[in-house]
Amino acid sequence: MVSIEEIPKAATTLTRLFRKIKTLELANKVSQKLWEFTDKIMNWEKLDADWLNFDSSVIVRYGKQEGADKGYNPRKPGRNSHNPIFAFLNKQRLVVNVWNRSGAAKSANNIVNFFNETFARIKNKIALKWIVADAGFYNEVFIKLLENFGLRYIIKAVLYYNSACQICMISKEKWIVVDKGIWVSELYFKPDARDKERRYIVVRQQKDIKKMHWRKRYRYLKILI
16 A cells, blocks of 8 residues: 555556456456545645536447457447446546446446445445436436435436437427527436336437437436426
């Protein structure tokens, strides 16, 4: 264990260190140790309430790294990659958890275990305003988990046929203009008969102002009320 003053200031030194991590098992061990170190040096009682964000990324691989596989890769389609998942406090700009995963993994893969580990790290240290996540985490199991903890959340929803039909049924007078060519509305909807009804915020954008694929003309968020 070293003090924070002893950590090398040169980015290249840290890069060489992390390049020595060759396996997922070792990466997970390093991640845990880094968190334990961060936990000790953080002055938690002075931190304001914050938003906890969940996101994933794609790291292109060119060698034969463990876990590298073909999956969603917008920059280099067909090339092996890793798909790490991470959680961070938005205002503090503090990453509180990272798991590396195979490139074939989808965003929501193992999100329940990842959330439980992340939440256990910070639940008694900082007040959470909202949980925020992208459309890759639009998952009923994950949403119910957040509701069971009594957490408020904002999750970008995926546009399916049934939800698109509900949006098209919103009457003209229920759309509120927020900017030129941009309207906002809301609806209460359950994607499946087994789901509970939830509130969706819908954002509509005029096509000739910003050309978009028709499936991207609507953006809406699922919010716990």
